[in-house]
Amino acid sequence: MEAYQHFAIYAIVTPLFVAVLIPIIALWKKNWAMPLAGLALSLSFVLSVLLVPKVRAAGYLSYHLGSWEPPFGIEIRIDFLGVLMMVLISSICLIVAIYSLRYLAPVRPKEGKTFFFFGEEMEAGKRPIYYSLYLVLAASMLGFVATGDIFNMFVFFELMAICSYALVAIPGTGLPIRAAIKYMLMAVPAAIVVLLGIGLLYSVTGSLNMLDIAGRIADSAYGQVIVVSYVILIVGFAVKAAVFPLHVWLPDAHSKAPSPISALLSGLIVKMGIFGMIRVTYSVYGAYFASDLAWIVNALSWVAAAAIIYGAIMAIRQSDLKIMIAYSTVMNIGYIMLGFGLADVTALVGGAYHIVGHALAKACFFLCAGSIISRSGYLKIDDLKGAARKMPLTCAAFALASLSIVGIPPTAGFVGKWYLVWGSFSTGNFLLGAVVIAGSIMAAVYCFRVVYYMFFLPPADGAWQQVAGEAPASMLAPTWLLAAGALALGIFSSWIVPFLREAAESLMLLN
Amino acid sequence: MRKVLAVLCTCALAVLLIYVVTLLPAMGDPDNPTNSNVVPRYLEQGEQEAGTRNIVAGVVFNYRGYDTMGEVAIFSAALAGIFAVLGAGRRKIGRAFIDESRVKFSFVSGTAVVLVMPLIILFSIYVIFYGTDSPGGGFQGGAAIGAGVMLFTAAFGFCRAQERIPHHVRIILESTAIGGFFLVGTAGVIGGANFLTYAIPSLSAQSQTALRAAMLLILQFGIGIKVGVICTSILFALLREEETDGVEHAC
Amino acid sequence: MVWNTLADNINYAVAMVLFCIGFYTLIIRSNLIKKIIGLMVMQVSVFFFLVSVGYLDAGRAPIVVPGEPPSAMVNPLPQAMILTAIVIAVSTTALFLSLALRFYRHYGTLDMDKAKEDQR
Amino acid sequence: MNAEIGCMRPLMAILLPGVSLLAILLLPGKHQTLKRAVHIAGSLGAFGVVLSMLPGILDGNVYGMELIPIVELISIHLTVDALGFYFGLVLTFLWVLATVYSSGYIKHKDERFYGFMALCNSFLLGCAFSQNIFTYFVFYELMTLASFPLIIHEETDAARRAGIKYLKYAIPAGAVILFAILLHFFRGGGDLSLVSMGTLSLDAASRTLLTVVFLAYFGGFGVKAAIVPLEGWVPDAHPAAPAPASALLSGVILKAGAFGIIRVVVNVFGLDLFKELNLWIPMIVLASITIILGSVRALAQDNLKRRLAYSSVGQVSYILLGIALMSPLGVLGGIMHLAHHALMKGCLFFCSGIILKKTGKKNVSEMAGVGYSLPITMICFSICALAMMGTPLTVGFISKWLLGSGAVQADKPALIIVLLISALLSAFYYLPIIYTAFFRRPQEDSESQTFQFKGETSPAMLWPAVVLAVLVIVVGVWVTVPAFPHSLASMVVRVLFT
Incomplete structure (x- = not known):
C-alpha cells in the first residue's frame, strides 16, 4: 500500500x-x-x-x-x-x-x-x-x-443538492428563498427519481458497484427493465444538469444566489449532472449502450441542439446580467450534452473539454457580475454602460471570458466546440455541427453586447458617479485567474487533449 | 389546462412504472438476482467479518460505512442549511408561539413529562448501544432523544427547553459523528489499512476484536448524540420567532 | 401472464401507484406544504419499493441467531440503503420546511401562484 | 518550393507591435510624446524585421516556425513564403505611415487607438505569415475584433452604428469560414496547410462538397473583400472611422479578405482543380459586377470618404478578377494590384483626413477652392486619383494593363470592356473632385476664412501622404526594382505556372 x-x-x-x-x-x-x-x-x-x-x-x-x-x-x-x-x-x-x-x-x-x-x-x-x-x-x-458505487453516488448527489439549496437561499430574503424553493421543487423529485432508478437497477442485478453492474447487465434477462431504469436515471440527472426542457429552475437559482455561489452552480454543479449521465451511460450501461440505448442517446443529442438554440435566444432576450449568464449556462449545457449524446470519442473529448472550459469562463462571468453588483448595485445590462471607466480590470476579465464563451480561437471554448463539430461531422450529423457554429454566433451577440456596453458606451446620466472604483485585489485576482485559465486552456490544449482522448476511449471501450 | 396536463403526465408515468413492475423478477423469490449476488456473503460471514450480529448494522457501519458518513454529513448540512435560511444568530434569547399560548401550563402534563423523560433517554441509550446486536443503532436512538426533547418543549415551552441545552454545546456535539468517522478512518490508515477499516493491522490479532468493538461503539455513540442534537436544533430553529419589532423578548 | 406477475409483485405496483399519487400532488397543488407532502409520499413510495425488493418468502430479520441457516434471512442491503435514504429524506424535508416557513414570513402566504406577482 | 528555414523573425515581427502596446499601457499617462514614439517604433520595427527577410525571400527561401499546436493535427504555424512576405511587406509599410499619420490626427483617447492599432498590426501580420488556413482564420478573427474599436473610435452615434454593422457582417462571416474549414478538414482530407499548390483533390472528396467548401470560403472572406451583395458595411465604416483607420481599412483590412481568397484559390484548391470545378466563371462574373457596381454607386456619393469607400469596393475586386482569370499575366496583375491599391487608396484617405481636419469639409460639393488652401495635399490627392483612373506612368496603369493582357491571355477579351468602363467611371467620380478643389471659386459668403492660405497641415500628417504619392509614381515608372511589387508577385506567378 x-x-x-x-x-x-x-x-x-x-x-x-x-x-x-x-x-x-x-x-x-x-x-x-x-x-x-x-x-x-x-x-x-x-x-x-x-x-x-x-x-x-x-x-x-x-x-x-x-x-x-x-x-x-x-x-x-x-x-x-x-x-x-x-x-x-x-x-x-x-x-x-x-x-x-x-x-x-x-x-x-x-x-x-x-x-x-x-x-x-x-x-x-x-x-x-x-x-x-x-x-x-x-x-x-x-x-x-x-466514487465507483452507484448508491454512494446518490448519497453524494443528495449532499451536493442540499448544500446548493441552502447556499442559494442564504441571503434569506424573498427572491433567493423563492428561487431556492423553485430549485428544490425540481431537484428533490429528481433525486427521488434517481433513487428509484437505482432501486430498479438493483432489483435486477443485485449489486451496487458500477463495474459489477456493468458486467451483470451484459447478459441480463431483464433487458427492458434496464432500459427503463436508464431512462429514469437520465431524467433524474438531467434535471440537475438543467437540460433544456427541465431547466426552468436554473435562471432563477443562478441569478438570485450570491455571486460566488452562482459561479459554483454554473461552473461545477450543473456539470455534476452531466458527469452523472456520462458515468452512468458509459460505466454502468456500457453493454447496452450501442444497441438498446442508442436511440435514447441519439435523442439526447437533438435535445442538446434544442437547448443550444433555446438558451441562446433566451440569453439574448434578457435585460438582467445574471439571468443572461444563467441562460448562457443552459446553452452551454446543450454543448456538453451534445458531446455526450453523439456517442463518439471525438465528440466526448469535446464535451469533456467544454466542461472544463465552460467551468472556468462561466465562473469568471459570475465573479465579474458579482464584483460589479457589489460595487455599484447595478443589475441590468443597460446600467453597465461605461462600466469600464470605473472598473477596467473587471470588465477586461469579462471580455476575455466572453471570448471563451463565444469560442474565438485561442481559448478553451473554441477547442471544445472544435471537437464537438469534428465529432458531429465524423458521425455524419452535419446539421448538429451547423447548430454548434450557429450557437457561437448567438453567443457572440449576447456576450459582445455586454462588452460593447462596458467599454464603448458612455454611462447614463449620473450613473457610476458614486462608484468608488475597481474591486479589491482579493476579488480581482480570482476573476483574472479564471479568465487566464480559460485562455491558457485554449493555448495549451494539445497537452490535455491526448489524455482526454485516452479517457474517452477507455470509457467507450466498455461497449 | 394545468390539471389536464398533470393528469396526462401522471398517467404516462403510471403506465411506464406499472409496465416495469410486470417485468421485474417475482418478489420474494430466493433465486432473484438481489438474493443471489453479493448478499450471501453478508449473511454468512457478516457476523465474523463485521463483528455485529445485526447484519444491517454491519452493512451500515462496516461494509458501507462510507455511505453512512455521507448520510451523517447530509444531516449536518441540512441543519446548517436551516440556519442559513432562518438565521443563525447565537441569540441567547428567543421566543416562540408556544410560550405565548393562552392554555395554562398543566401540572399533570409537566409531571408526566418529567417522569417519562429519563425513561426515554435510557431507552435511547439502550437502542444506541445495543444496536449492533439487535434492531436499533445510532440513528434510531438519536431520533428517540430528539422526540424526548420535543416532548419536553411541548410541555415546558421553548425558553426553558433552550436553556437546558445551550447553543454552543449543541454546536460542539453536532460535529461528533463526522469527527468520529474521521478519527476511526484515520486510525485505519495509520495502522496501514484503508480509510474506514475498523482495525489497526499493525496491532496484534487478539486486540483487533476489542478494537473493532470500541470503534463501533465510538461511532454509534457519536451518531446517536449527533442525531439527537440535530433534531433538537432543527426544532429550535423552526420554533424561533422572527423578531420583527427589534425588541428582544425575554423569557 | 402479465396479471400473474402483477399479482406477485403487488407491493411494487402499490409503490408505483403511490409514487404517481405523490407526483400528481406535487405538480397540481400550489400550496407549498401540500407540495412537500406530495414529495414525501414519493419518497416513501420509493422506500417501500426498495424494502419489497429485499423481501424473501418466509424470511426473518437479518440478525444472526446461532443455529439458524443464514440463507433464511431477508436481504439486509436494501434496508441499509433505506436507512440512509430516510435520513436524506428527513434532511431534505426539514430544509424544505424551513424554506417554506421563511417564504410564509416574507410573502404572507404559502401559495406559490399567489406570490408570483410579488416581486420582492 | 524550398524547405522551411526555422527562424524567429516572423514571430518577432508579429510580437514587436505587441511590445509597443505593452509599453503604451505601462507608461504613465503624461508621456504622450514618448508613447507616440514607442508606437511608431513598434510598427517601424515590424517593418524592419519583415524587410530583413527580403534577400532570403528573393533567393527563394521560406522562413517559418511552429508556435503552438492548438488541436490535434492543427497548430498555429508561421511561414513566410513569397506571397505572404509580399502582403506582410505592404501592410507593415502602410502601417508605419498610418502610425505616423495618426500621431498627428488622433487627439482623443489616443492610447486606446494606438493600442488597438498595434494589435491589428500584429494580427494582420499573423494572417500574412500563416502556414495553414486555420492560423489564418485565428488571426483573421482576432483582427476583426481588434479593428472594431478603430472604427468606432470617434464614439459618435454614426460610428457606433457603423461598428455594430461591421460586426454584424464580420462575425457570421467568421462562422461561415469556420464551417468551411471544418468541412475542408474533416471531409476534404485533413490538410489545411497553405504551402503547396492545392491540397484538395477530387479523389478525396466529392464535387459538390468541394463546391460547397469553396462557396463557404468565398462567402466568408468575401465579406471583408466587399464582394457585391456583402459589401454593405464598407460605405458606412469608412466615413465613420478616423482617417488613418479608414486608410488601413481600405488599404489592408479589405485586402485581408481578398488575400484569403487568393490563398484559398491558389494554395487550397490549386488552379487546376479550380478550373476543373468551373468555379472561375462565376467568380469572374461576380468580380466584374462588383467592379462596375462599386464605381456606379461611388458616382452618387457626395461624402468624400463614402465615395472613396465605394471606389475601394470596386478596386478590391480587381484583385479577385486577376486571380479568377488564371492566366499568368492576370494573376500577376491581380497580386500586384493588391499593393498598388494600398498605396493609392492609403494616400487618398490620408488626404481626405487632412482636408477634414483643416477645413472641416466632408462633402465633395463643399470643397471648392480647397486646392488653394492645401496645395500639397491636393496635389498628392490628384496624383493618386489620376492613378486610380489608370493614367500611364502610375501604378494604376500597370495593374490595369496587366489585367487587360491577362484577360486576353485567358481568352476573355470581353473583360477589357469592364476594365474600360470602370476606368471611365472612376474618371467621372475623381475628376470632379480635382476640378472642384482647384478650379472652382469658393462662394464668397460662406466662411471665407477657411479658404485663405493658412499653410499646410502638420508634417506628421502631410509626409505620409507625400511619400505614398511619390511611390505611386516611382513604383509605376521603375516597375521591376527588387522589393517592388513586381519582383515578388512574379516570383509567385513563376511558382504557380511552372
Missing part, C-alpha cells in the same frame, strides 16, 4: 471534517472560517493534482473503503476523467472561496462611496455557516466524481 492511494479519500474527507470544525471554532474565532476553508481546499487541490500522474500511469485508481473488495464494500474508482474533474472542482472551489472573503465582508463605507451589497444583507453569524456549507459542497462534488 503506497501513500498516494489515500490521497483521493483525504481530498474528499478533509473538507468535510473542516466543515464541521468551522462552526465550533467560530464560537471563539469569528474570522478563522475563511482561512480554514482555504486550507482544506488547498489540501484537496494539492492531493488531486498529485493523483494525476498516478492515475495516468495506471489508467485508474481503485481504493477499497474499509478494505472490502468491490462488490461488497464501496469502491472509489477514479479514471482520468474523474481525476480531471477533481482537479477542476478543487481549484475552482479554492479560487471562488478566496473571492468570497471580501464579497461577504461587512459594509465598510469609504468616503461614502464603497458599499458591499451582499455583506449588508447577510447577518454576520451566517458567514461561518456559509463556509461550512461551501466546504461540504466541495467535498460532495469531489466524492461524487470519485
Whole structure:
C-alpha cells in the first residue's frame, strides 16, 4: 500500500471534517472560517493534482473503503476523467472561496462611496455557516466524481443538492428563498427519481458497484427493465444538469444566489449532472449502450441542439446580467450534452473539454457580475454602460471570458466546440455541427453586447458617479485567474487533449 | 389546462412504472438476482467479518460505512442549511408561539413529562448501544432523544427547553459523528489499512476484536448524540420567532 | 401472464401507484406544504419499493441467531440503503420546511401562484 | 518550393507591435510624446524585421516556425513564403505611415487607438505569415475584433452604428469560414496547410462538397473583400472611422479578405482543380459586377470618404478578377494590384483626413477652392486619383494593363470592356473632385476664412501622404526594382505556372 492511494479519500474527507470544525471554532474565532476553508481546499487541490500522474500511469485508481473488495464494500474508482474533474472542482472551489472573503465582508463605507451589497444583507453569524456549507459542497462534488458505487453516488448527489439549496437561499430574503424553493421543487423529485432508478437497477442485478453492474447487465434477462431504469436515471440527472426542457429552475437559482455561489452552480454543479449521465451511460450501461440505448442517446443529442438554440435566444432576450449568464449556462449545457449524446470519442473529448472550459469562463462571468453588483448595485445590462471607466480590470476579465464563451480561437471554448463539430461531422450529423457554429454566433451577440456596453458606451446620466472604483485585489485576482485559465486552456490544449482522448476511449471501450 | 396536463403526465408515468413492475423478477423469490449476488456473503460471514450480529448494522457501519458518513454529513448540512435560511444568530434569547399560548401550563402534563423523560433517554441509550446486536443503532436512538426533547418543549415551552441545552454545546456535539468517522478512518490508515477499516493491522490479532468493538461503539455513540442534537436544533430553529419589532423578548 | 406477475409483485405496483399519487400532488397543488407532502409520499413510495425488493418468502430479520441457516434471512442491503435514504429524506424535508416557513414570513402566504406577482 | 528555414523573425515581427502596446499601457499617462514614439517604433520595427527577410525571400527561401499546436493535427504555424512576405511587406509599410499619420490626427483617447492599432498590426501580420488556413482564420478573427474599436473610435452615434454593422457582417462571416474549414478538414482530407499548390483533390472528396467548401470560403472572406451583395458595411465604416483607420481599412483590412481568397484559390484548391470545378466563371462574373457596381454607386456619393469607400469596393475586386482569370499575366496583375491599391487608396484617405481636419469639409460639393488652401495635399490627392483612373506612368496603369493582357491571355477579351468602363467611371467620380478643389471659386459668403492660405497641415500628417504619392509614381515608372511589387508577385506567378 503506497501513500498516494489515500490521497483521493483525504481530498474528499478533509473538507468535510473542516466543515464541521468551522462552526465550533467560530464560537471563539469569528474570522478563522475563511482561512480554514482555504486550507482544506488547498489540501484537496494539492492531493488531486498529485493523483494525476498516478492515475495516468495506471489508467485508474481503485481504493477499497474499509478494505472490502468491490462488490461488497464501496469502491472509489477514479479514471482520468474523474481525476480531471477533481482537479477542476478543487481549484475552482479554492479560487471562488478566496473571492468570497471580501464579497461577504461587512459594509465598510469609504468616503461614502464603497458599499458591499451582499455583506449588508447577510447577518454576520451566517458567514461561518456559509463556509461550512461551501466546504461540504466541495467535498460532495469531489466524492461524487470519485466514487465507483452507484448508491454512494446518490448519497453524494443528495449532499451536493442540499448544500446548493441552502447556499442559494442564504441571503434569506424573498427572491433567493423563492428561487431556492423553485430549485428544490425540481431537484428533490429528481433525486427521488434517481433513487428509484437505482432501486430498479438493483432489483435486477443485485449489486451496487458500477463495474459489477456493468458486467451483470451484459447478459441480463431483464433487458427492458434496464432500459427503463436508464431512462429514469437520465431524467433524474438531467434535471440537475438543467437540460433544456427541465431547466426552468436554473435562471432563477443562478441569478438570485450570491455571486460566488452562482459561479459554483454554473461552473461545477450543473456539470455534476452531466458527469452523472456520462458515468452512468458509459460505466454502468456500457453493454447496452450501442444497441438498446442508442436511440435514447441519439435523442439526447437533438435535445442538446434544442437547448443550444433555446438558451441562446433566451440569453439574448434578457435585460438582467445574471439571468443572461444563467441562460448562457443552459446553452452551454446543450454543448456538453451534445458531446455526450453523439456517442463518439471525438465528440466526448469535446464535451469533456467544454466542461472544463465552460467551468472556468462561466465562473469568471459570475465573479465579474458579482464584483460589479457589489460595487455599484447595478443589475441590468443597460446600467453597465461605461462600466469600464470605473472598473477596467473587471470588465477586461469579462471580455476575455466572453471570448471563451463565444469560442474565438485561442481559448478553451473554441477547442471544445472544435471537437464537438469534428465529432458531429465524423458521425455524419452535419446539421448538429451547423447548430454548434450557429450557437457561437448567438453567443457572440449576447456576450459582445455586454462588452460593447462596458467599454464603448458612455454611462447614463449620473450613473457610476458614486462608484468608488475597481474591486479589491482579493476579488480581482480570482476573476483574472479564471479568465487566464480559460485562455491558457485554449493555448495549451494539445497537452490535455491526448489524455482526454485516452479517457474517452477507455470509457467507450466498455461497449 | 394545468390539471389536464398533470393528469396526462401522471398517467404516462403510471403506465411506464406499472409496465416495469410486470417485468421485474417475482418478489420474494430466493433465486432473484438481489438474493443471489453479493448478499450471501453478508449473511454468512457478516457476523465474523463485521463483528455485529445485526447484519444491517454491519452493512451500515462496516461494509458501507462510507455511505453512512455521507448520510451523517447530509444531516449536518441540512441543519446548517436551516440556519442559513432562518438565521443563525447565537441569540441567547428567543421566543416562540408556544410560550405565548393562552392554555395554562398543566401540572399533570409537566409531571408526566418529567417522569417519562429519563425513561426515554435510557431507552435511547439502550437502542444506541445495543444496536449492533439487535434492531436499533445510532440513528434510531438519536431520533428517540430528539422526540424526548420535543416532548419536553411541548410541555415546558421553548425558553426553558433552550436553556437546558445551550447553543454552543449543541454546536460542539453536532460535529461528533463526522469527527468520529474521521478519527476511526484515520486510525485505519495509520495502522496501514484503508480509510474506514475498523482495525489497526499493525496491532496484534487478539486486540483487533476489542478494537473493532470500541470503534463501533465510538461511532454509534457519536451518531446517536449527533442525531439527537440535530433534531433538537432543527426544532429550535423552526420554533424561533422572527423578531420583527427589534425588541428582544425575554423569557 | 402479465396479471400473474402483477399479482406477485403487488407491493411494487402499490409503490408505483403511490409514487404517481405523490407526483400528481406535487405538480397540481400550489400550496407549498401540500407540495412537500406530495414529495414525501414519493419518497416513501420509493422506500417501500426498495424494502419489497429485499423481501424473501418466509424470511426473518437479518440478525444472526446461532443455529439458524443464514440463507433464511431477508436481504439486509436494501434496508441499509433505506436507512440512509430516510435520513436524506428527513434532511431534505426539514430544509424544505424551513424554506417554506421563511417564504410564509416574507410573502404572507404559502401559495406559490399567489406570490408570483410579488416581486420582492 | 524550398524547405522551411526555422527562424524567429516572423514571430518577432508579429510580437514587436505587441511590445509597443505593452509599453503604451505601462507608461504613465503624461508621456504622450514618448508613447507616440514607442508606437511608431513598434510598427517601424515590424517593418524592419519583415524587410530583413527580403534577400532570403528573393533567393527563394521560406522562413517559418511552429508556435503552438492548438488541436490535434492543427497548430498555429508561421511561414513566410513569397506571397505572404509580399502582403506582410505592404501592410507593415502602410502601417508605419498610418502610425505616423495618426500621431498627428488622433487627439482623443489616443492610447486606446494606438493600442488597438498595434494589435491589428500584429494580427494582420499573423494572417500574412500563416502556414495553414486555420492560423489564418485565428488571426483573421482576432483582427476583426481588434479593428472594431478603430472604427468606432470617434464614439459618435454614426460610428457606433457603423461598428455594430461591421460586426454584424464580420462575425457570421467568421462562422461561415469556420464551417468551411471544418468541412475542408474533416471531409476534404485533413490538410489545411497553405504551402503547396492545392491540397484538395477530387479523389478525396466529392464535387459538390468541394463546391460547397469553396462557396463557404468565398462567402466568408468575401465579406471583408466587399464582394457585391456583402459589401454593405464598407460605405458606412469608412466615413465613420478616423482617417488613418479608414486608410488601413481600405488599404489592408479589405485586402485581408481578398488575400484569403487568393490563398484559398491558389494554395487550397490549386488552379487546376479550380478550373476543373468551373468555379472561375462565376467568380469572374461576380468580380466584374462588383467592379462596375462599386464605381456606379461611388458616382452618387457626395461624402468624400463614402465615395472613396465605394471606389475601394470596386478596386478590391480587381484583385479577385486577376486571380479568377488564371492566366499568368492576370494573376500577376491581380497580386500586384493588391499593393498598388494600398498605396493609392492609403494616400487618398490620408488626404481626405487632412482636408477634414483643416477645413472641416466632408462633402465633395463643399470643397471648392480647397486646392488653394492645401496645395500639397491636393496635389498628392490628384496624383493618386489620376492613378486610380489608370493614367500611364502610375501604378494604376500597370495593374490595369496587366489585367487587360491577362484577360486576353485567358481568352476573355470581353473583360477589357469592364476594365474600360470602370476606368471611365472612376474618371467621372475623381475628376470632379480635382476640378472642384482647384478650379472652382469658393462662394464668397460662406466662411471665407477657411479658404485663405493658412499653410499646410502638420508634417506628421502631410509626409505620409507625400511619400505614398511619390511611390505611386516611382513604383509605376521603375516597375521591376527588387522589393517592388513586381519582383515578388512574379516570383509567385513563376511558382504557380511552372
